[in-house]
Amino acid sequence: MILERIQKANDIKQVPFEELEILAEEIRDFLLQKISRTGGHLASNLGVVELTMAMHLCFQLPEDKMIWDVGHQSYTHKILTGRKDGFDDLRKYGGMSGFPKRKESDCDAFDTGHSSTSISAGIGYVKARELLKKDHAVISVIGDGSLTGGMAYEALNNASQLKSNFIIVLNDNNMSISENVGGMSSYLNGLRTAPVYTGLKKGVEHTLSRLPVAGERMVSQLKKTKSSIKQLLVPGMLFEDMGITYLGPVDGHNIRALCKAFQEAKKVDHAVLLHVITKKGKGYLPAERYPSLFHGTGPFDLATGKPLSGKNGKSYTELFGETMLELAKEEENLAAITAAMADGTGLVPFRKLYPERFFDVGIAEQHAVTFAAALAAGGVKPVFAVYSSFLQRGYDQVIHDVCLQDLPVCFCIDRAGLVGSDGETHQGIFDLSYLSHIPNMTVLSPKNGQELKDMIRFAVALNHPVAVRYPRGQAFMGYEEFHEPIVYGKSETIYEEEDIAIVSAGHMFETAAEVRRQLVEQRYHCSLINARFIKPFDEERIRELAKKHTFLVTIEENVKNGGFGQQVQSFVKAERLPMEVLVCALPDEYVEHGNVDILRREEGLSPETIVQKIISAYEE
Template identity: 50%
Template sequence: MSTLLRQLKGPQDLKQMTLVELHQLADELRGQIIDTVSRTGGHLASSLGIVELTLALHYVFNSPDDHLVWDVGHQAYAHKLLTGRLERFDSLRQLDGISGFPKRAESPHDCFDVGHSSTSISAALGMAVGRDSKRKHNKVVAVIGDGSLTAGLAFEALNHAGHLDRDLIIILNDNEMSISANVGALSSFLSRKMTSRFFVRFKRETENFLNSVPRFGKDLVQLAKRTEDSFKAFVTPGMLFEAFGIEYVGPIDGHQLDEVIETLQNVSALKGPTLVHVLTRKGKGYLPAEQNPSLFHGVGPFDKLSGQVVEASDKKPSYTDVFGDYLCQLASEQPRLVALTAAMCTGTGLVPFAKRFPERFFDVGIAEQHAVTCAAGMACEGLKPVVAIYSTFLQRAYDNVLHDVCLQNLPVIFALDRGGLVGADGPTHHGVFDFSFLRHIPNLTLVAPRDEIELKRAMLSALASPGPYAYRYPRGEVRGLAEPEAISPLPNGKGELLRPGTCACLVSLGTCAEEALAAAELLATEGLELAVVDARFLKPLDEELILAQLDTCGALITLEENVLAGGFGSAVLELLEQHGRYEPLLRLGLPDQFVEQGSQSQLRARYGLDATGIARQIKDFLARLNRPAKGGRP
């Protein structure tokens, strides 16, 4: 039983603890995180690596008056446990439970909603400006990882922070551990000395004295600054940040609590923007996570004693696996095919590609905008770039897709992983907006395959396309269909009638087709013969097939795992309006709201997108139309 953690009423209680007690609390936090995540799944390695730093932040600062802004937020489990969410922590990432990321609606200690990377410095700087406008004096602290710092947004914020010169503390959580022990020890010593109040006062008084020296004073000041800067640049990467006008401190060992606390106390007394470089180890305190931090970055349930991830014995490959393997096959036949990803090599299934074709693989870091525009440049030179990216992260590169790829009609291929509902990561990660923000862009072909065979066909079609092409597939296992002898490209803009019917036609897009067919089977038991069409293409729509089914059935239902606003159903509605057709239409999809966390099956059931929910809504729709069983039009 966690003794100190159970007794903790809030982060203010940390200030009364001894260093020995804080170390014990760090062990208890790790134990609680490992125990919970082993059952719920979640972001383990990153949260374990930042336990001491989190304790130090709450020990030195006064949350929520002082604002702690977490980048991405997958490292904030210890923060949640210290801020009153221990009793609900078992519900982490579960339906109606607490979020896996900081969430303002969940706690006053969560001052900014996050989930995507590289936003912390921008948000924190905005808070600092707001604080100053109200003449307050609370501290604002941004916690950002070395990976998140690769994004352009982070550097834009650093540039602006240096320009505004507001009081702002940036914690750079560097878990690469790339600095040697000797350099790290020396740098830690330097950081403590250079940030002490005595040293800061001494440095300023020395500068004032030198400036007062006649004739040579200013030259002596510049010489002193160059000497200090050269020495710091020799042992630290501080010159990069000081070029932005930001005071650099570190690097320090992020697992030495006394060292981190002392440094943060010293830094809190400084004025202007300051960056503290903290070295941590991902997975700290749990050997399996330390040895394989990639596996335990975002992990499903696992056996906490052995570290073995719990998987079903009959587990099928995922859509991501199918994409990665088939892309390798296509690349072996197409020498100009290249692949790009934004720090998601494992997540997008590109590890096999990177190993087989290292010279044709490009991981650009957390820089989705750059990935898309770089791919456009590659296409200009005759390459065939495939940008493998999560649907939710492509949102960050919308302008680049529109302006740099589609406006020039360049043959860039977008492989949109995690399309639709993704589960426990919740509203920041559901890929339910891509139909809406992509379908209105000219020149772009947009496909949502219904199964793994159709995905391969779409991939083959994309290679032959002279312009931009996107195919969208979900998170999760494939259906396990038998592989045909040969894979043929999809006929451009053509859907497929999967089941004939008369009372109405259900037109689905993507992997919803499986639930659509199951719903049709349920309705058939009640004498309602429903036609089912797989549209395949959102753009261009198969107008001929859709209108022909409308002629036969007299009513349409559209089905998509996307928000209804501007999605597939809207496209069909526009098609009917263009042809002056005003027959009944029911659109099934997600409402105009952000969808909460939960398993994919739970969320589909909640929003009526499983077979039972689809059948129920269609039955109600037909009842309103007075459609008789076994029949068509009344």
Template identity: 65%
Template sequence: MVLEKIEQANDIKKLNPQELEILAGEIREFLIEKISKTGGHLASNLGVVELTMALHLAFQLPEDKIIWDVGHQSYTHKILTGRREGFEGLRKYGGMSGFPKRRESDCDAFGTGHSSTSISAGLGYAHARDIRKKNYKVVSVIGDGALTGGMAFEALNNATRLEKNFIIVLNDNNMSISENVGGLSNHLNRLRTAESYHDLKEGVMNSLAKIPVYGDWMVEQVRRAKSGIKQLVIPGMIYENMGITYLGPVDGHNIEEMVRVFKDASKVDGPVMVHCLTQKGRGYLPAERHPARFHGAEPFDIETGLPSNKKEKAAYTDIFSTVMRKLGDRNENVVAITAAMETGTGLKRFHNMFPERFFDVGIAEEHAITFAAGLAAGGMIPVVAVYSSFLQRAYDQILHDVCIQNLHVIIAIDRAGLVGSDGETHQGIFDISFLCTIPNMTLMAPKNKWEFSDMVKFAVDFDGPIAIRYPRGEAYDGLAKMRAPIVLGKSETLYDEEEICLIAFGSMVKTAVKVREMLKERGYHCSLINARFAKPLDYEMLTRTAKEHRLLVTLEENVKSGGFGEQVMDYLEECSLDVRLLNIAISDEYVEHGNVNILYQEVGIDAESVVKRIIAEYVGLK
């Protein structure tokens, strides 16, 4: 196998053209086989095999810097830098990350996970290079989806000031290749990047400028004519007008052509964009037909493309999908917003039923929130569905545009808590902390699937900013008979006893039920309260339970700092309530990738760990 010849960075340069073609096929077979077992980002990685190979052929790693936007398309990069064996433990606890990690390899120039960051990071690298008088190349790879993020355009605007080489590779997998335009552009690119062209252009302009009286006028006319012709024949004029040299489009599956263009791009002084057209999911028919389904794939059967693990219970996202469709029927003012995550957030059914009330704003969470604020000010009821870790990007908009004006915007926070295999950049463990700092915000979380449905309906009838956080995966169907009406700022008492009181928020109610059962088996009497609201807190309940119990235990799937438990602690201290408080939360740390159940144990929020801590704390009271 040619693949076995790749043991470290730059080994690909030792292969001949025939071996390169074979290698591309072997990489695809390898990725399909491995990801079918571990799960991971398949379609995006299949689409950039040749593109990645061309980058590794054109540049020298780790001296040159390749920065991947988001990073879910970095698997081929990992293979070509000697990490093939790591795919056995891909996205598993203690194994190789599914994203670039600086601590994992010197060839991972910048750690990523969120979108639209590569140009900013690359520009920083380029300036650092120039200040330190180094001579390496900097290449930022960004997808057409990530380019919808405002941060990418902020970076492009800033990049125009750069006078030294900086290469931006636009991986465009949403357009077909036009042979006519592509052929003409390739011809122009060869002319515009050739040294003879640059010398001739400078010579002509300098000569014209020396002509008395009319010289400057003639130079200006030539520039205007050149600009007009470019507008007709060059598809990247938006970048040219910004001051960024545009090369392309080029076939992103033609290694030889891309290597040539990358070499040409390296000659340009200043920022240069290379536009590559690729096919997402290339080489595996199910992924070509359904690229969204194979974006972040669970383990699957290679022959059929169907998931290996049969889904038995509805996920919280499925519940949200059903409730939103029903609410769309009942209330014509309800609108739905997503930031390029229509399927992932469960809004596809709403989109199909009410296309005029559905908005996909692209990868632009900041815009999504302020756009929702405008809709709310105009009399609509906007529901913004977003993953917890991506909501972090819109903190200012929530505070400034929604909450200061007290607008009725609903934020449906999917993937709240530990999400597992995607790791540090995707764990949704900060939203309680940052949302509870904002005046006028209301934050709640359901104990099970029925309460989730009730909370979405409550949020639609509410008046003001309100957020609902819910976890990834199967919706809890326990405690089905306990369905007290939702009342603003009021908790729900599930079991009322003495000694110890468990106060659980959202997803941790399920864990608290197990904890209570285990404590009961050991002879401890334990109350259980479903907090429902992190903001506002149920102060009446806290005062009562503090007087009736010796130990209060708060449970949350969030970092301890600024979380639900710390707010409870502040209230108890403020009111001088004489009761011991044990705060079960995640320590002040980033949580790596791995199976969620393993991560629960590692951070100490699984039932067994909680029981041990409670018993130790309670024994200490005696």
């Protein structure tokens, strides 16, 4: 095995050129063997094997800085920098991250996870190099999907002013997670077929120049003008006109061609964009055929490509998707928006049935929020389905464009709380804090799957800004007998006793119910309340609880700072209610990757740890 000779960064440079293709196959085999067992990002990684190898052949690590946009495609980079063994514990608690991490290796120049940051980060490294008079290379690798994100354009705008080398690799596989969308995608499509154009234009040029006098004039005229014809003669005009040299397109599976292109790119004394064409899922037929399914996958059977774990019940995501179909039938004005996450948010059936009311805006959360605001101002009922951690991108737009104008935009916030194996960048643990302090915003969170459906209906009818937050994975279906209609600002009481009152926020209800069960087993008296509304929370109910309870426990899967419990706690204090408050929430830390049950135990949110905390505080 050639792969065995790769033990650390730069070892690949010792592999003879004729063996590199075999090494590429070995890496693909390795990725397939490992990811089919652990799960992870497959299709994107299979697509960049040769590209990553060429980068490692042409640059020196850790001196040169490689920045991977999103970072989900950095597996070959990890293999080539001595982290092969980490793949047995990929994305497991305490194991190797699925994204670049500076703390994991000095070959990881910059942490990523959210898209479209790599060009900005690259420019930062270039400027630091200039200021500190260093001479290493800086290479940012960005996908065509990530090039739909606003930050990438802000950075390109700045990159054009650089006065020293900066290599931007555009890894173009014509796919985001789903089909890529938008004008830039169409533009790149044009460039991808450039060889045809070039061949054609060469022919035209040749024919014209053979015509006496007039023909020559026409050729030089053609070359001077910035007309669409010149676009055909010089691919990448958009970048060239901005002051960024365009090289390509290059076959991203041809190591020799890639190395040649990198040597050319190194000679440029400003920003250069190298357009590389790759195939998502390359080398594994099921992933080539269904790149969206194999973008991120759980463990699967290598022979068939079928998932290993069977499906139990419906996920919150599916229930959201179903409710959207029901509502779309009833409400002609309902529209659904996604920022490149139609699959992940459950909007694929909606896209199929109501294409004219479905908007995939690309990886553009900020734009999605403002676009939704104006849809609402124009009389449409927009629902923006978005992951909690990605809505962080649209924070100002939620305040400035939606809530300030009190516009009826409904945010359906998926992947709220701990998400597990994607780790720190993807944990949805800040939304209760970043939404609860915005005037005009209402925040709800359901205890189970049925309540999610009721809440979405309620939210769409509300006519004000509203967010419904729910977690990743299978929906909890317990306590379905408790389904009083949702009343604005009102909580739901499940058990009414005395002494201890537990108020749970959203999906932590399942944990809260188990905590209560264990307390009751130990002969404590304990009420259980489902908050339903995080903002405004049910102040009246908290006042009532103080009459019969001396101890109030809040449980939420959000950081403590600015979260649900802290707000309840400050209310209890301000009202001088005679209750001690214990806030069970996540600490002021980033939570790493791993199984959610393990993470909850480690972060103090498992039923057992909460019971212990309650008993020791209550008995004090």
